[in-house]
Amino acid sequence: MTLRLLSPIHKATRQIGLHLAEKTADLGVSNDEGHLLSYLESYSPAPIYELQRVLGHRPSTLTGLIDRLQRRGLVRREPNPEDGRSFLITLTGSGRELARRVSGMVRQFEAHVLSGVDDRALAGFREVMDAIGGVVQVEIRPDGAGPAGNAAARAARQTPGSGIGKAGGE
Numbered sequence: 001m002t003l004r005l006l007s008p009i010h011k012a013t014r015q016i017g018l019h020l021a022e023k024t025a026d027l028g029v030s031n032d033e034g035h036l037l038s039y040l041e042s043y044s045p046a047p048i049y050e051l052q053r054v055l056g057h058r059p060s061t062l063t064g065l066i067d068r069l070q071r072r073g074l075v076r077r078e079p080n081p082e083d084g085r086s087f088l089i090t091l092t093g094s095g096r097e098l099a100r101r102v103s104g105m106v107r108q109f110e111a112h113v114l115s116g117v118d119d120r121a122l123a124g125f126r127e128v129m130d131a132i133g134g135v136v137q138v139e140i141r142p143d144g145a146g147p148a149g150n151a152a153a154r155a156a157r158q159t160p161g162s163g164i165g166k167a168g169g170e
Contacts, residue, residue, distance in 0.1 A: 005128065016109075023105050027098065032057070034102040036065055037074065037091070041099035043141075045088035047080055054141050074098060 017031060024034035032055070039054060040046060052062050066089060069075040074095030077087040091099055114122070 005132075020106065020109065023109070024102060027101055027105070029098070029102070032061075032065055033069060036069065037095060037099040038103045038106060040075065040089065040091050041096065041103050044096075045078060045090035047083070047086055047088055049086065050141070051089060069095065 020034070021031040024031050027034065029037065035055060036051065039051070043050070048062065048066075051057075051066075052059060055062065057065065066075060066077070070077065073092055075089050075091055078090055080086045080088045117125075
């Protein structure tokens with residue numbers, strides 16, 4: 001039996017990843033580094049536990065990504081004033097410039113894909129994605145994340161002692 005949703009989603013995810021890996025390599029970063037930079041462009045400074053939750057990396061993998069980007073002067077670790085046990089990751093000036101380039105490349109890719117999709121098909125896609133969200137009830141990036149978020153929203157995202165954001169319904 002062929003999976004009607006998960007197989008195409010997996011295939012598309014893999015295709016997108018391979019395509020973007022080529023493009024980010026042209027910018028001098030790996031796909032994972034580009035994803036981290038692109039996320040930080042919108043949500044910097046971000047606590048490490050949020051990055052782990054959003055990007056889906058194991059802690060050691062994320063630490064390696066951050067270390068590489070920090071050695072290149074693209075990000076820096078700053079003490080988290082809301083949690084003395086953790087750090088906030090923020091973009092440097094050169095990191096912000098590279099993040100803009102990565103994000104622009106991703107927006108261009110999306111625009112190219114959307115140019116072949118009509119509004120009805122896009123609405124159907126959103127409907128399927130919303131149905132998946134309704135079934136899994138897993139929150140990736142809670143409301144209030146990012147620079148506009150308040151301390152209470154950030155505190156609510158963290159599971160005490162684990163350094164990992166909570167899963168929950170929307």
